[in-house]
Amino acid sequence: MSKILITGKNGQVGWELQRVFASSGEVIAVDADDMDLADADAIRRFVRDVSPDLIINPAAYTAVDKAESDSDLAMAVNGIAAGVLAEEAQHLGAVLVHYSTDYVFDGSKPAPYTESDVPKPQSVYGKTKFAGEQAIRASGCKHLILRTSWVYGVHGGNFVKTMLRLARERDELRIVADQFGAPTWARDLAQATASALNCWKILDWDHQLGGLYHLTAAGRTNWHQYAEEIVRLARKYDSALAAKPLNIHPIATHEYPVPAKRPVNSVLANDKIRDAFGIVLPAWQDSLAECVREIYEQPESA
Ligand SMILES: NC(=O)c1ccc[n+]([C@@H]2O[C@H](COP(=O)([O-])OP(=O)(O)OC[C@H]3O[C@@H](n4cnc5c(N)ncnc54)[C@H](OP(=O)(O)O)[C@@H]3O)[C@@H](O)[C@H]2O)c1
Numbered sequence: 001m002s003k004i005l006i007t008g009k010n011g012q013v014g015w016e017l018q019r020v021f022a023s024s025g026e027v028i029a030v031d032a033d034d035m036d037l038a039d040a041d042a043i044r045r046f047v048r049d050v051s052p053d054l055i056i057n058p059a060a061y062t063a064v065d066k067a068e069s070d071s072d073l074a075m076a077v078n079g080i081a082a083g084v085l086a087e088e089a090q091h092l093g094a095v096l097v098h099y100s101t102d103y104v105f106d107g108s109k110p111a112p113y114t115e116s117d118v119p120k121p122q123s124v125y126g127k128t129k130f131a132g133e134q135a136i137r138a139s140g141c142k143h144l145i146l147r148t149s150w151v152y153g154v155h156g157g158n159f160v161k162t163m164l165r166l167a168r169e170r171d172e173l174r175i176v177a178d179q180f181g182a183p184t185w186a187r188d189l190a191q192a193t194a195s196a197l198n199c200w201k202i203l204d205w206d207h208q209l210g211g212l213y214h215l216t217a218a219g220r221t222n223w224h225q226y227a228e229e230i231v232r233l234a235r236k237y238d239s240a241l242a243a244k245p246l247n248i249h250p251i252a253t254h255e256y257p258v259p260a261k262r263p264v265n266s267v268l269a270n271d272k273i274r275d276a277f278g279i280v281l282p283a284w285q286d287s288l289a290e291c292v293r294e295i296y297e298q299p300e301s302a
Pocket of ligand 1 (some may be wrong): 007008009010011012013014029031032033035037038057058059060061063077081099100101102129147150151152157186239267
């Protein structure tokens with residue numbers, strides 16, 4: 001029976017991971033009260049005490065704009081803690097799964113980014129997440145780093161839920177239309193994580209399958225098109241919203257100033273994970289439809 005330590009148990013991905021891994025072993029799911037990722041000694045103590053075979057780390061400082069003025073804490077949680085978890089995994093012979101971000105890129109590439117493209121983060125969040133990737137690689141532990149983008153889910157705060165609220169409250173929305181990426185469902189990430197680990201285990205942990213992979217929904221969109229699709233789907237379940245006039249205006253990035261610079265293009269190429277593990281996530285519209293349906297039909301799970 002394997003012991004699985006999952007961080008960020010109340011986060012979007014952490015919440016889905018707990019459900020997906022519930023029958024895979026003894027799951028120890030933690031939050032900051034159990035193991036504060038800003039405290040390296042606390043991480044070492046906790047991990048040594050639990051002695052897991054597998055550490056899955058979806059916890060992160062994810063407040064992209066707040067991180068600009070809170071860089072020490074963001075670096076502690078996203079950079080240093082990832083390295084400490086990796087060192088402890090190496091010490092125990094455990095496997096570490098870690099999640100990273102499209103925001104490690106500057107967004108200037110006109111095509112999808114591959115794993116061999118050189119990161120050039122533009123924000124504190126992106127820099128700290130890239131530092132975490134580097135620390136994990138330097139540790140020598142068996143690991144998967146899964147870079148994803150624009151995560152949403154039934155559980156937790158995200159763009160989908162914000163749009164649903166704003167669509168009910170307002171008659172007009174102004175949404176950025178010149179940043180491109182792939183909205184990715186937290187549940188797809190959790191299920192793909194389990195598939196990749198099963199495949200790696202079957203082939204043998206010594207097989208050279210570890211490393212960095214891009215993992216996002218198929219397709220690409222911009223925030224404006226994404227918002228329109230969210231509202232279109234929601235109107236099927238929400239009669240008040242269906243009857244309400246709502247204008248969603250496309251705007252440029254400079255018309256919505258925020259502290260952190262975002263990449264213009266952060267579409268990631270998923271060929272490597274497809275070739276290594278046979279993993280292809282659904283088109284972003286298909287998973288979004290499933291998630292919106294669940295938000296309306298099973299609101300108690302949110
Ligand atoms: N969200 C996105 O759009 C996005 C895009 C690309 C990549 N990613 C990456 O994907 C992963 C999962 O993201 P997500 O959307 O599931 O994140 P999320 O919903 O924001 O959850 C992050 C979790 O980290 C926990 N956490 C924060 N500081 C902590 C600390 N000091 N000690 C322990 N736990 C702490 C939070 O706990 P509290 O809630 O209690 O603070 C929360 O449960 C992250 O690595 C993120 O960088 C996310």
